[in-house]
Amino acid sequence: MKFLDQAKIFVKSGDGGAGACSFRREKYIEFGGPDGGDGGRGGDVIFECVDNLNTLIDFRYQQHYKARIGHHGQGRNKTGGKGDDIVIKVPVGTQILDEDKETVLADLTLAGDRIVLLRGGDGGFGNAHYKTSTNQAPRRADEGWPGQEMWVWLRLKLIADAGLVGLPNAGKSTFLAAVTRARPKIADYPFTTLHPNLGVVYLQGEEFILADIPGLIEGAHEGAGIGDRFLGHIERTRVLLHLVDGTQDDVAEAYHVVRGELEAYGGGLDDKPEVVALNKCDSLTAEDIKDKLATLEEAVGGKVFTLSGVSGVGLKEVLGALAVHIREARAAEPEVLAASNAFGHGKRSTPGFASSQHDEDGDDGWVQGPDGSWHPMDDHDED
Ligand SMILES: Nc1nc2c(ncn2[C@@H]2O[C@H](COP(=O)(O)OP(=O)(O)OP(=O)(O)O)[C@@H](O)[C@H]2O)c(=O)[nH]1
Ligand SMILES: [Mg+2]
Numbered sequence: 001m002k003f004l005d006q007a008k009i010f011v012k013s014g015d016g017g018a019g020a021c022s023f024r025r026e027k028y029i030e031f032g033g034p035d036g037g038d039g040g041r042g043g044d045v046i047f048e049c050v051d052n053l054n055t056l057i058d059f060r061y062q063q064h065y066k067a068r069i070g071h072h073g074q075g076r077n078k079t080g081g082k083g084d085d086i087v088i089k090v091p092v093g094t095q096i097l098d099e100d101k102e103t104v105l106a107d108l109t110l111a112g113d114r115i116v117l118l119r120g121g122d123g124g125f126g127n128a129h130y131k132t133s134t135n136q137a138p139r140r141a142d143e144g145w146p147g148q149e150m151w152v153w154l155r156l157k158l159i160a161d162a163g164l165v166g167l168p169n170a171g172k173s174t175f176l177a178a179v180t181r182a183r184p185k186i187a188d189y190p191f192t193t194l195h196p197n198l199g200v201v202y203l204q205g206e207e208f209i210l211a212d213i214p215g216l217i218e219g220a221h222e223g224a225g226i227g228d229r230f231l232g233h234i235e236r237t238r239v240l241l242h243l244v245d246g247t248q249d250d251v252a253e254a255y256h257v258v259r260g261e262l263e264a265y266g267g268g269l270d271d272k273p274e275v276v277a278l279n280k281c282d283s284l285t286a287e288d289i290k291d292k293l294a295t296l297e298e299a300v301g302g303k304v305f306t307l308s309g310v311s312g313v314g315l316k317e318v319l320g321a322l323a324v325h326i327r328e329a330r331a332a333e334p335e336v337l338a339a340s341n342a343f344g345h346g347k348r349s350t351p352g353f354a355s356s357q358h359d360e361d362g363d364d365g366w367v368q369g370p371d372g373s374w375h376p377m378d379d380h381d382e383d
Contacts, residue, residue, distance in 0.1 A: 003195040005156040005233070007059035008099075013118035014042025014067040014083035016144025019126035022075030023137070034131050036073055039123025039144045040080030043067030044116045046087045049108035053091035054198070056156050067118075070144055073126040080123055090154060093236070097153040105152065109159060109236075117152070121145035155232070158196055160211035161326045163234030165262065166243035167254050168215030168225070171279045173197065174309035175243060176212040179319060184212055191215060191226060196233045203319050208326050211237065218257045221264035228265045235267045238329035239322055243279045243307070244296060251278065251292050252299035273325045276304045277318050282311040 017039030024032025045067055065088055071080035096106040096117065106115045124142030131138055164172040168190030176182050180199025185192050197212045213233055217225040234240065242258060244251050255276070263270040278296055281289055289306055296304045305321065307314040 002057045003055050004057040004060060005055075005158075005195075005230075007056045007154045008063070008151060009059050009088075009154060010064045010149070010151050011045045011086075011088070011118060012064075012066045012149035013045045013147035014069040014120040015147045016040070016042050016121035016123040017070035017072040017080035017083070018143050019124035019129070019141040020073035020075055020078075021127045021139055021141035024076070031136075033136060034127040034138055035075055035077045036126030036128050036141050037075070037078040037080065038073045038126045038129065039142075040070035040073075040082045041123055042070045042120030042144065042147045043083035043085040044120050045118040046085050047094075047096060047106065047108060047115050047117055048087050048089050049092055049094065049111055049113040050089045051092060051111040053089065054158070055091065056094070056154055059154060067120055067147065069147075070120065070123045072144075073123065073141075077126075077128055079126075083120055085120075091156055093157050093159040095155045095157060097155055099151045099153070101153050118148040118150070121147045157236055158198060158211055158233040159209070160198055160234065160237050161208035162201075162210045162239050162241055162322045163237040164210065164212045164241050164243065165234065165258055166215060166279075167217060167245065167258060168192075170215065170243040170245045170254075171309045172212050172215065172243055175241075175279070175307075175315075176210060178309045178312065179315060180210060182212075190217075194226065196230055201319060201322075203323055206323055206327075208323065210241075210322075216258050216261045218260070220261045228261060231262075231265045231267070231269060235269065237272065239273045239275060239325035240269070241318065241322060242274050242276045244276065244304075246278045246280045246284050246289065246292050251296045255296060255299050273329075275318060275321045275325070276300050276302070277307040277314065278304055279307045279309060281306045281313055282308040 019039050020036035022036040024035045026032060045065065065086050067086040068083035070083045073080045090108060092109065092111055094108050095104055097104055106117065122145045124144045127138045127141045130140045164175060166172050173184040173186045173193050176184055176197060176199050177186060179201050182197050182199030184197040191214060193212060193214045199210050201208050201210050211234055213230040214226040216228065220228045244254050248254060278293055293304055293306060305314050305318050307318055
């Protein structure tokens with residue numbers, strides 16, 4: 001299956017149905033009065049986060065998604081039916097961005113999350129609605145309200161607990177293959193890995209997801225090599241495993257190049273906890289290992305593990321160190337409020353914004369009312 005991590009699509013919610021203009025006509029009943037029903041609401045554009053997808057490739061083949069229009073009202077006070085919603089299924093970790101590719105409209109990180117991005121237009125009123133004491137035979141019936149439409153970017157940021165970084169050929173894919181059941185391509189040339197791979201590590205009753213991404217080289221943030229395009233996939237990890245190929249001459253330089261790229265990328269990558277390992281120790285002499293370990297530890301300013309993805313030396317220790325960081329990070333994380341709770345139910349006419357954005361605005365967030373609808377906190381303060 002092809003991997004694609006961004007796509008641009010057009011979404012449109014349904015127009016509301018028109019209201020009807022009709023009068024009651026029945027034998028022996030004169031002046032039956034208006035009985036035109038209201039139009040139905042148009043369908044919503046809904047995004048749903050599902051487990052069994054891990055690429056946005058489907059959006060390369062279909063780019064237009066439209067919900068159905070509402071049905072029109074009819075005589076005898078019949079209200080039109082609601083237009084069918086369109087439900088767009090996206091993989092876990094998909095962000096929905098505005099056309100500017102910067103404003104995050106929604107962030108779907110849990111399977112089952114659902115958000116209503118665009119609400120369908122309301123139906124128009126039928127003439128029965130306009131009946132008053134002074135106008136008992138109104139002929140006014142309204143068109144439905146138009147739906148909303150927009151272009152959005154979908155961006156997939158894989159969700160993994162630990163991310164592998166290093167220069168090309170550092171042995172990242174070999175490590176992934178050694179500790180998980182993933183079978184990435186491994187070869188003796190740089191840029192073997194062209195898109196991210198995920199694997200699940202099982203370690204003494206615990207499990208976590210490890211992501212392998214293409215190698216970084218100096219200037220990746222300016223587009224050198226494959227560039228830093230795939231670094232987004234480790235933005236959400238809790239810890240990085242930085243592999244340094246021990247068979248190269250200058251291990252400190254290799255370490256600094258990758259650190260430099262992480263810093264240039266930003267996105268919080270340079271603040272993440274990092275586990276550093278000197279890899280390919282099976283092809284080094286004991287003396288070499290000692291020298292290079294000392295050099296690298298000085299560059300890192302902390303502990304460095306010795307490792308070999310091929311012979312299996314040090315795998316357990318490195319995984320254990322990753323697990324410690326992951327455990328700490330998981331414990332420190334608050335329960336995630338499912339997006340569907342935060343702004344579901346189609347009650348808001350504006351696109352749903354991720355709850356974190358409200359906090360950034362200095363807004364106190366949203367509270368749920370007795371009827372299940374959501375209001376901004378300050379609405380309540382005024383009560
Ligand atoms: N001796 C030895 N060779 C290794 C070890 N790990 C990886 N290699 C070799 O190093 C080469 C590159 O390994 P990969 O796992 O493809 O490296 P990578 O970091 O994923 O490389 P890119 O995907 O190109 O960035 C392959 O020829 C591997 O066989 C190791 O622990 N010991
Ligand atoms: Mg690789």
